[in-house]
Amino acid sequence: MTAEREPRIRCVGGIVHDSNGRLLLVRRGNAPGEGLWSIPGGRVEPGESDETAIVRELREETGLSVTVGALVGSVTRTAPRGVYEIHDYACQVRSGVLRPGDDAVDARWVDAAILATLPLTEMLRETLEAWGQLPRS
Template sequence: MEPGETDEAAVTRELVEETGLSVTVGRLVGHVERPAPDGVFRIFDYECQVTSGVLRAGDDASDAAWVDSATLHTLPTTDGLVEALSDWNCLPRG
């Protein structure tokens, strides 16, 4: 986040930068903490509705894709991601 930036503004900016998608930010669905070099990263996850754009990978990723639940379970993911999404009722349908 940039100094003085709200969560909504940060989510909107980061999604455009990292995925090419413009969104309307919705409710907070959950949060996690991950170790960081100087403490802990606090990550807040929000429900979003895509309003425009074409999905693309940002400069720190090799690919981006919309996937169903079965495909998600075959992909390498960060430890705890799928469990958190499941707990928050945010897994893709199907």
């Protein structure tokens, strides 16, 4: 099956910076990316909009309630049965207390120095850098 014919699995991610310019990351507890750090997000469920999926995923994985902003960019990644089509949006925290949940085993705000030490999901650093979304502190 060619890449064009492989099933597309729509996913979303939330790119969130705090008032200090730190970036919100989660450590994945399940495949894909088990044990690696990434921005919070996941699959869009049937009938969900991207915005609804992001709000749900961030609440489940981080305990935070967010407002979804503009689309920052999109990437594709190989999936076990198809291709993950990931759409990442800028988000702002409205409320909540940061705590890992769902398939995230850890959640934290990271600055540039900490980001450099973490095992990240494939191409995360390069993608965030290309989009101007690395931690600002």
